[in-house]
Amino acid sequence: MNFIPYGKHSISKEDVNTVIKTLTSDFLTTGPKVKEFEKSLINYCDAKYVLAVSSGTAALHLISLALLNEKDKVITTPNSFLATSNSILYVKAKPIFIDIKEDGNIDFDLCEKELKKDPSIKAIYGVAFSGKMLDQKKLKKLKDTYNIKIVEDCAHAIGAKEDNIKAGSCKNSDASIFSFHPVKHITTAEGGAITTNSKELYEKLLILRSHGMVKTSNMKPWEYEMKELGFNYRITDIQCTLGLSQLSKLDSSIERRIQIAKNYDKAFKDTTIKPLYTFDGKSSYHLYVIKVDFEKLIISKEELFLKLKERNIGIQLHYIPINKQPYYKSLGYGNEKTPIMDEYYKQCFSLPMYYSLSDKEQEYVIKTLFEVLNA
Numbered sequence: 001m002n003f004i005p006y007g008k009h010s011i012s013k014e015d016v017n018t019v020i021k022t023l024t025s026d027f028l029t030t031g032p033k034v035k036e037f038e039k040s041l042i043n044y045c046d047a048k049y050v051l052a053v054s055s056g057t058a059a060l061h062l063i064s065l066a067l068l069n070e071k072d073k074v075i076t077t078p079n080s081f082l083a084t085s086n087s088i089l090y091v092k093a094k095p096i097f098i099d100i101k102e103d104g105n106i107d108f109d110l111c112e113k114e115l116k117k118d119p120s121i122k123a124i125y126g127v128a129f130s131g132k133m134l135d136q137k138k139l140k141k142l143k144d145t146y147n148i149k150i151v152e153d154c155a156h157a158i159g160a161k162e163d164n165i166k167a168g169s170c171k172n173s174d175a176s177i178f179s180f181h182p183v184k185h186i187t188t189a190e191g192g193a194i195t196t197n198s199k200e201l202y203e204k205l206l207i208l209r210s211h212g213m214v215k216t217s218n219m220k221p222w223e224y225e226m227k228e229l230g231f232n233y234r235i236t237d238i239q240c241t242l243g244l245s246q247l248s249k250l251d252s253s254i255e256r257r258i259q260i261a262k263n264y265d266k267a268f269k270d271t272t273i274k275p276l277y278t279f280d281g282k283s284s285y286h287l288y289v290i291k292v293d294f295e296k297l298i299i300s301k302e303e304l305f306l307k308l309k310e311r312n313i314g315i316q317l318h319y320i321p322i323n324k325q326p327y328y329k330s331l332g333y334g335n336e337k338t339p340i341m342d343e344y345y346k347q348c349f350s351l352p353m354y355y356s357l358s359d360k361e362q363e364y365v366i367k368t369l370f371e372v373l374n375a
Protein backbone atom coordinates (compact mmCIF):
# COMPACT_ATOMS: atom_id res chain seq x y z
CA MET A 1 0.00 0.00 0.00
CA ASN A 2 1.37 3.44 -0.95
CA PHE A 3 1.42 6.12 1.73
CA ILE A 4 -2.12 7.42 2.46
CA PRO A 5 -1.96 11.02 3.73
CA TYR A 6 -4.75 12.67 5.72
CA GLY A 7 -5.48 15.05 2.83
CA LYS A 8 -4.51 15.42 -0.78
CA HIS A 9 -5.39 17.51 -3.82
CA SER A 10 -6.92 16.07 -7.01
CA ILE A 11 -5.73 17.49 -10.30
CA SER A 12 -7.41 16.25 -13.48
CA LYS A 13 -6.28 16.38 -17.11
CA GLU A 14 -8.80 19.20 -17.73
CA ASP A 15 -7.24 21.17 -14.87
CA VAL A 16 -3.81 20.82 -16.48
CA ASN A 17 -4.99 21.66 -19.99
CA THR A 18 -6.90 24.74 -18.96
CA VAL A 19 -3.93 26.08 -16.95
CA ILE A 20 -1.65 25.54 -19.95
CA LYS A 21 -4.02 27.67 -22.05
CA THR A 22 -3.73 30.54 -19.55
CA LEU A 23 0.05 30.17 -19.45
CA THR A 24 0.16 30.94 -23.16
CA SER A 25 -2.39 33.78 -22.94
CA ASP A 26 -1.77 37.52 -22.50
CA PHE A 27 -2.44 37.44 -18.77
CA LEU A 28 -0.51 35.61 -16.10
CA THR A 29 -1.27 37.80 -13.08
CA THR A 30 -4.46 39.88 -12.79
CA GLY A 31 -6.55 39.29 -15.91
CA PRO A 32 -10.00 38.07 -16.87
CA LYS A 33 -9.74 34.76 -15.00
CA VAL A 34 -9.67 36.47 -11.61
CA LYS A 35 -13.04 38.13 -12.28
CA GLU A 36 -14.43 34.92 -13.78
CA PHE A 37 -13.40 32.93 -10.71
CA GLU A 38 -14.91 35.55 -8.40
CA LYS A 39 -18.18 35.47 -10.37
CA SER A 40 -18.32 31.68 -10.18
CA LEU A 41 -17.77 31.84 -6.42
CA ILE A 42 -20.57 34.43 -6.12
CA ASN A 43 -22.89 32.00 -7.89
CA TYR A 44 -21.69 29.03 -5.92
CA CYS A 45 -22.03 30.46 -2.44
CA ASP A 46 -24.82 33.04 -2.80
CA ALA A 47 -22.86 36.05 -1.57
CA LYS A 48 -23.12 39.44 -3.28
CA TYR A 49 -19.39 40.14 -3.44
CA VAL A 50 -16.30 37.95 -3.66
CA LEU A 51 -12.67 39.00 -3.62
CA ALA A 52 -10.15 36.33 -4.60
CA VAL A 53 -6.79 36.74 -2.86
CA SER A 54 -3.40 35.09 -2.54
CA SER A 55 -4.23 32.87 0.48
CA GLY A 56 -6.76 32.23 3.22
CA THR A 57 -4.38 33.99 5.60
CA ALA A 58 -4.32 37.06 3.34
CA ALA A 59 -8.13 36.97 3.31
CA LEU A 60 -8.24 37.00 7.12
CA HIS A 61 -5.61 39.74 7.34
CA LEU A 62 -7.54 41.98 4.94
CA ILE A 63 -10.79 41.44 6.86
CA SER A 64 -9.07 42.31 10.13
CA LEU A 65 -7.62 45.46 8.56
CA ALA A 66 -11.04 46.46 7.31
CA LEU A 67 -13.14 45.58 10.38
CA LEU A 68 -10.93 46.01 13.42
CA ASN A 69 -9.00 48.73 15.22
CA GLU A 70 -5.99 48.40 17.49
CA LYS A 71 -6.88 46.99 20.93
CA ASP A 72 -10.32 45.74 19.80
CA LYS A 73 -11.32 42.59 21.66
CA VAL A 74 -12.27 39.69 19.41
CA ILE A 75 -13.74 36.37 20.49
CA THR A 76 -12.29 33.38 18.67
CA THR A 77 -11.69 29.64 18.93
CA PRO A 78 -8.59 27.77 20.08
CA ASN A 79 -9.49 24.97 17.64
CA SER A 80 -8.23 26.36 14.36
CA PHE A 81 -5.17 26.81 12.26
CA LEU A 82 -2.95 29.62 13.60
CA ALA A 83 -4.00 32.00 10.83
CA THR A 84 -7.44 32.69 12.32
CA SER A 85 -6.28 34.35 15.52
CA ASN A 86 -2.96 35.53 14.04
CA SER A 87 -4.98 37.79 11.76
CA ILE A 88 -6.40 39.48 14.87
CA LEU A 89 -2.89 40.00 16.22
CA TYR A 90 -1.65 41.37 12.86
CA VAL A 91 -3.76 44.49 13.44
CA LYS A 92 -2.83 44.72 17.14
CA ALA A 93 -6.29 43.66 18.26
CA LYS A 94 -6.78 41.20 21.13
CA PRO A 95 -8.08 37.64 20.69
CA ILE A 96 -10.21 36.14 23.48
CA PHE A 97 -10.27 32.34 23.31
CA ILE A 98 -13.60 30.67 24.09
CA ASP A 99 -14.13 26.92 24.49
CA ILE A 100 -15.55 24.65 21.79
CA LYS A 101 -18.57 22.33 21.70
CA GLU A 102 -18.43 18.58 21.23
CA ASP A 103 -18.49 19.01 17.42
CA GLY A 104 -15.27 21.07 17.44
CA ASN A 105 -16.92 24.45 16.70
CA ILE A 106 -16.83 27.42 19.06
CA ASP A 107 -19.55 27.41 21.75
CA PHE A 108 -21.86 30.34 20.95
CA ASP A 109 -23.59 30.07 24.36
CA LEU A 110 -20.25 30.74 26.03
CA CYS A 111 -19.61 33.54 23.51
CA GLU A 112 -22.91 35.12 24.53
CA LYS A 113 -21.96 34.92 28.21
CA GLU A 114 -18.70 36.70 27.40
CA LEU A 115 -20.52 39.38 25.38
CA LYS A 116 -22.88 40.02 28.30
CA LYS A 117 -19.94 40.24 30.69
CA ASP A 118 -17.94 42.57 28.43
CA PRO A 119 -19.97 44.81 26.09
CA SER A 120 -16.75 46.32 24.71
CA ILE A 121 -16.07 43.17 22.64
CA LYS A 122 -16.04 44.15 18.97
CA ALA A 123 -16.19 40.91 16.97
CA ILE A 124 -16.44 37.14 16.82
CA TYR A 125 -14.21 35.13 14.46
CA GLY A 126 -15.75 31.64 14.27
CA VAL A 127 -14.41 28.69 12.29
CA ALA A 128 -16.61 26.16 10.50
CA PHE A 129 -14.24 23.49 11.77
CA SER A 130 -13.71 20.35 9.67
CA GLY A 131 -16.37 21.56 7.21
CA LYS A 132 -19.28 21.76 9.65
CA MET A 133 -21.36 24.94 9.43
CA LEU A 134 -21.36 27.30 12.39
CA ASP A 135 -24.77 27.14 14.09
CA GLN A 136 -26.67 29.68 11.97
CA LYS A 137 -29.59 30.19 14.37
CA LYS A 138 -27.25 31.08 17.20
CA LEU A 139 -25.13 33.21 14.89
CA LYS A 140 -28.25 35.14 13.83
CA LYS A 141 -29.22 35.68 17.46
CA LEU A 142 -25.77 37.05 18.28
CA LYS A 143 -25.78 39.29 15.20
CA ASP A 144 -29.28 40.62 15.94
CA THR A 145 -28.71 41.15 19.66
CA TYR A 146 -25.19 42.51 19.98
CA ASN A 147 -23.41 45.30 18.19
CA ILE A 148 -20.55 43.16 16.92
CA LYS A 149 -18.89 42.17 13.65
CA ILE A 150 -19.02 38.48 12.75
CA VAL A 151 -16.49 36.70 10.57
CA GLU A 152 -16.93 33.08 9.48
CA ASP A 153 -13.66 31.33 8.70
CA CYS A 154 -14.94 28.81 6.15
CA ALA A 155 -11.46 27.65 5.09
CA HIS A 156 -12.69 24.07 5.72
CA ALA A 157 -16.28 24.50 4.67
CA ILE A 158 -16.82 25.47 1.05
CA GLY A 159 -19.91 23.60 -0.15
CA ALA A 160 -21.37 23.08 3.34
CA LYS A 161 -24.92 24.19 4.13
CA GLU A 162 -27.42 24.31 6.95
CA ASP A 163 -31.15 24.94 6.36
CA ASN A 164 -30.29 26.14 2.84
CA ILE A 165 -27.79 28.68 4.15
CA LYS A 166 -24.54 28.11 2.30
CA ALA A 167 -21.04 28.48 3.73
CA GLY A 168 -19.75 31.82 2.51
CA SER A 169 -23.22 33.32 1.91
CA CYS A 170 -22.74 35.59 4.95
CA LYS A 171 -26.46 35.41 5.80
CA ASN A 172 -25.58 35.92 9.45
CA SER A 173 -22.12 37.40 9.27
CA ASP A 174 -20.24 40.39 7.89
CA ALA A 175 -17.71 38.35 5.94
CA SER A 176 -16.47 34.81 5.35
CA ILE A 177 -13.22 33.45 4.01
CA PHE A 178 -12.17 30.37 2.05
CA SER A 179 -8.75 28.79 1.59
CA PHE A 180 -7.69 27.02 -1.57
CA HIS A 181 -4.60 25.36 -0.14
CA PRO A 182 -4.09 21.89 -1.71
CA VAL A 183 -5.49 19.92 1.25
CA LYS A 184 -8.79 21.84 1.00
CA HIS A 185 -11.78 20.87 -1.18
CA ILE A 186 -10.60 22.85 -4.18
CA THR A 187 -7.16 24.27 -4.81
CA THR A 188 -5.42 27.12 -6.58
CA ALA A 189 -2.09 25.95 -5.05
CA GLU A 190 -1.99 28.88 -2.63
CA GLY A 191 -5.11 31.02 -2.67
CA GLY A 192 -8.17 32.20 -0.86
CA ALA A 193 -11.27 34.37 -1.08
CA ILE A 194 -13.39 36.74 0.97
CA THR A 195 -17.17 36.80 0.60
CA THR A 196 -19.45 39.56 1.86
CA ASN A 197 -22.82 41.18 1.18
CA SER A 198 -21.55 44.66 2.05
CA LYS A 199 -20.61 46.86 -0.91
CA GLU A 200 -18.76 49.22 1.42
CA LEU A 201 -16.65 46.44 2.91
CA TYR A 202 -15.97 44.93 -0.53
CA GLU A 203 -14.74 48.27 -1.90
CA LYS A 204 -12.45 48.74 1.07
CA LEU A 205 -11.03 45.23 0.69
CA LEU A 206 -10.51 45.75 -3.03
CA ILE A 207 -8.23 48.71 -2.32
CA LEU A 208 -6.38 46.97 0.51
CA ARG A 209 -5.72 43.90 -1.71
CA SER A 210 -3.53 45.99 -4.01
CA HIS A 211 -1.32 48.38 -2.00
CA GLY A 212 -4.17 50.71 -0.93
CA MET A 213 -4.08 52.08 -4.45
CA VAL A 214 -6.99 53.77 -6.26
CA LYS A 215 -7.42 54.60 -9.95
CA THR A 216 -10.65 56.37 -10.98
CA SER A 217 -12.13 57.41 -14.32
CA ASN A 218 -11.65 61.13 -13.58
CA MET A 219 -7.89 60.68 -13.17
CA LYS A 220 -5.37 61.09 -15.95
CA PRO A 221 -4.60 57.70 -17.55
CA TRP A 222 -1.21 57.37 -15.83
CA GLU A 223 -2.39 58.51 -12.42
CA TYR A 224 -3.01 56.43 -9.31
CA GLU A 225 -3.42 57.41 -5.68
CA MET A 226 -2.54 55.56 -2.54
CA LYS A 227 -5.31 56.15 0.01
CA GLU A 228 -4.39 53.57 2.63
CA LEU A 229 -1.54 51.24 3.55
CA GLY A 230 -2.43 48.09 1.63
CA PHE A 231 -0.65 44.93 0.53
CA ASN A 232 -0.02 42.85 -2.55
CA TYR A 233 -2.46 40.05 -1.79
CA ARG A 234 -3.52 39.56 -5.41
CA ILE A 235 -4.11 36.11 -6.85
CA THR A 236 -3.01 35.27 -10.39
CA ASP A 237 -4.91 34.36 -13.56
CA ILE A 238 -2.99 31.06 -13.59
CA GLN A 239 -4.29 30.21 -10.12
CA CYS A 240 -7.85 31.34 -10.89
CA THR A 241 -7.91 29.22 -14.05
CA LEU A 242 -7.15 26.21 -11.89
CA GLY A 243 -9.72 27.39 -9.35
CA LEU A 244 -12.45 27.63 -12.01
CA SER A 245 -11.76 24.13 -13.23
CA GLN A 246 -11.67 22.78 -9.68
CA LEU A 247 -14.88 24.60 -8.73
CA SER A 248 -16.76 22.88 -11.55
CA LYS A 249 -16.05 19.55 -9.82
CA LEU A 250 -16.65 20.66 -6.25
CA ASP A 251 -20.11 19.14 -5.81
CA SER A 252 -19.03 15.70 -6.97
CA SER A 253 -15.97 15.95 -4.75
CA ILE A 254 -18.16 16.73 -1.72
CA GLU A 255 -20.48 13.82 -2.58
CA ARG A 256 -17.47 11.53 -2.52
CA ARG A 257 -16.28 12.93 0.82
CA ILE A 258 -19.75 12.41 2.29
CA GLN A 259 -19.73 8.81 1.08
CA ILE A 260 -16.33 8.26 2.70
CA ALA A 261 -17.64 9.80 5.95
CA LYS A 262 -20.65 7.48 5.89
CA ASN A 263 -18.34 4.50 5.38
CA TYR A 264 -16.26 5.56 8.38
CA ASP A 265 -19.43 6.23 10.47
CA LYS A 266 -20.63 2.70 9.70
CA ALA A 267 -17.30 1.06 10.51
CA PHE A 268 -16.98 2.85 13.87
CA LYS A 269 -20.59 2.42 15.02
CA ASP A 270 -20.71 0.95 18.56
CA THR A 271 -16.91 0.68 18.84
CA THR A 272 -14.30 2.45 20.97
CA ILE A 273 -13.67 4.84 18.06
CA LYS A 274 -16.14 7.74 18.21
CA PRO A 275 -16.60 10.05 15.24
CA LEU A 276 -16.52 13.71 16.30
CA TYR A 277 -19.95 13.84 14.65
CA THR A 278 -21.79 11.44 12.41
CA PHE A 279 -23.31 12.49 9.08
CA ASP A 280 -26.06 15.11 9.55
CA GLY A 281 -25.92 16.96 6.23
CA LYS A 282 -24.24 20.06 7.70
CA SER A 283 -20.62 19.28 6.84
CA SER A 284 -18.73 19.23 3.58
CA TYR A 285 -16.07 17.09 5.35
CA HIS A 286 -12.74 18.77 4.86
CA LEU A 287 -11.72 16.58 7.80
CA TYR A 288 -13.04 13.39 9.34
CA VAL A 289 -12.15 13.56 13.04
CA ILE A 290 -12.37 10.69 15.51
CA LYS A 291 -12.13 10.57 19.29
CA VAL A 292 -10.38 7.80 21.15
CA ASP A 293 -10.21 7.64 24.94
CA PHE A 294 -6.51 6.80 25.25
CA GLU A 295 -6.76 6.66 29.04
CA LYS A 296 -8.67 3.39 28.62
CA LEU A 297 -6.09 1.94 26.21
CA ILE A 298 -2.49 0.73 26.50
CA ILE A 299 -1.40 2.63 23.40
CA SER A 300 -0.80 6.38 23.57
CA LYS A 301 -1.80 8.90 20.95
CA GLU A 302 1.84 9.40 19.92
CA GLU A 303 2.36 5.62 19.53
CA LEU A 304 -0.76 5.35 17.43
CA PHE A 305 0.45 8.18 15.18
CA LEU A 306 3.86 6.53 14.70
CA LYS A 307 2.54 2.98 14.28
CA LEU A 308 0.07 4.08 11.61
CA LYS A 309 2.84 6.01 9.88
CA GLU A 310 4.97 2.83 9.83
CA ARG A 311 2.04 1.20 8.09
CA ASN A 312 1.77 3.99 5.53
CA ILE A 313 -1.18 5.86 7.01
CA GLY A 314 -0.94 9.55 7.79
CA ILE A 315 -3.26 10.81 10.50
CA GLN A 316 -3.09 14.41 11.66
CA LEU A 317 -3.90 16.47 14.70
CA HIS A 318 -6.30 19.34 14.04
CA TYR A 319 -5.50 21.31 16.14
CA ILE A 320 -3.07 22.03 18.93
CA PRO A 321 -4.97 24.72 20.93
CA ILE A 322 -3.75 28.05 19.55
CA ASN A 323 -3.80 29.73 22.97
CA LYS A 324 -1.27 27.13 24.22
CA GLN A 325 1.29 27.87 21.48
CA PRO A 326 4.56 29.31 22.84
CA TYR A 327 4.06 32.66 21.10
CA TYR A 328 0.56 33.02 22.53
CA LYS A 329 1.82 31.96 25.96
CA SER A 330 4.43 34.72 25.73
CA LEU A 331 1.52 37.14 25.32
CA GLY A 332 -0.14 35.83 28.48
CA TYR A 333 -2.54 33.31 26.94
CA GLY A 334 -2.82 29.61 27.75
CA ASN A 335 -4.69 29.52 31.06
CA GLU A 336 -8.20 30.02 29.71
CA LYS A 337 -10.84 27.60 30.98
CA THR A 338 -11.40 25.39 27.93
CA PRO A 339 -12.20 21.90 29.27
CA ILE A 340 -13.82 20.62 26.05
CA MET A 341 -10.87 21.77 23.95
CA ASP A 342 -8.44 20.21 26.45
CA GLU A 343 -10.24 16.85 26.21
CA TYR A 344 -10.54 17.18 22.45
CA TYR A 345 -6.79 17.70 22.17
CA LYS A 346 -6.11 14.54 24.19
CA GLN A 347 -8.48 12.35 22.22
CA CYS A 348 -8.94 13.53 18.64
CA PHE A 349 -7.20 13.17 15.32
CA SER A 350 -8.13 13.30 11.65
CA LEU A 351 -8.26 10.27 9.38
CA PRO A 352 -7.49 10.31 5.65
CA MET A 353 -10.25 12.14 3.79
CA TYR A 354 -9.98 13.26 0.17
CA TYR A 355 -11.69 12.81 -3.18
CA SER A 356 -9.39 10.14 -4.59
CA LEU A 357 -9.25 8.00 -1.42
CA SER A 358 -10.31 4.63 -2.82
CA ASP A 359 -12.67 2.13 -1.14
CA LYS A 360 -9.71 -0.23 -0.80
CA GLU A 361 -7.63 2.43 0.93
CA GLN A 362 -10.50 3.27 3.31
CA GLU A 363 -10.85 -0.41 4.20
CA TYR A 364 -7.11 -0.59 4.82
CA VAL A 365 -7.25 2.50 7.08
CA ILE A 366 -10.17 1.10 9.10
CA LYS A 367 -8.69 -2.40 9.43
CA THR A 368 -5.23 -1.10 10.38
CA LEU A 369 -6.64 1.38 12.88
CA PHE A 370 -8.52 -1.38 14.74
CA GLU A 371 -5.48 -3.69 14.58
CA VAL A 372 -3.13 -1.06 16.03
CA LEU A 373 -5.59 0.08 18.72
CA ASN A 374 -6.39 -3.46 19.82
CA ALA A 375 -2.82 -4.80 19.67
Ligand SMILES: Cc1ncc(COP(=O)(O)O)c(C=O)c1O
Nearest residue numbers: 055056057081083155179180181
Ligand atom coordinates in the same frame (compact mmCIF):
# COMPACT_ATOMS: atom_id res chain seq x y z
C1 LIG B 1 -9.31 27.26 9.51
C2 LIG B 1 -8.23 27.86 8.65
N1 LIG B 1 -8.20 29.20 8.52
C3 LIG B 1 -7.28 29.81 7.75
C4 LIG B 1 -6.33 29.07 7.07
C5 LIG B 1 -5.30 29.77 6.24
O1 LIG B 1 -5.42 29.46 4.90
P1 LIG B 1 -4.15 29.49 3.91
O2 LIG B 1 -3.31 28.29 4.18
O3 LIG B 1 -4.77 29.46 2.55
O4 LIG B 1 -3.42 30.75 4.17
C6 LIG B 1 -6.34 27.68 7.17
C7 LIG B 1 -5.33 26.88 6.45
O5 LIG B 1 -5.01 25.78 6.73
C8 LIG B 1 -7.31 27.05 7.99
O6 LIG B 1 -7.35 25.73 8.13
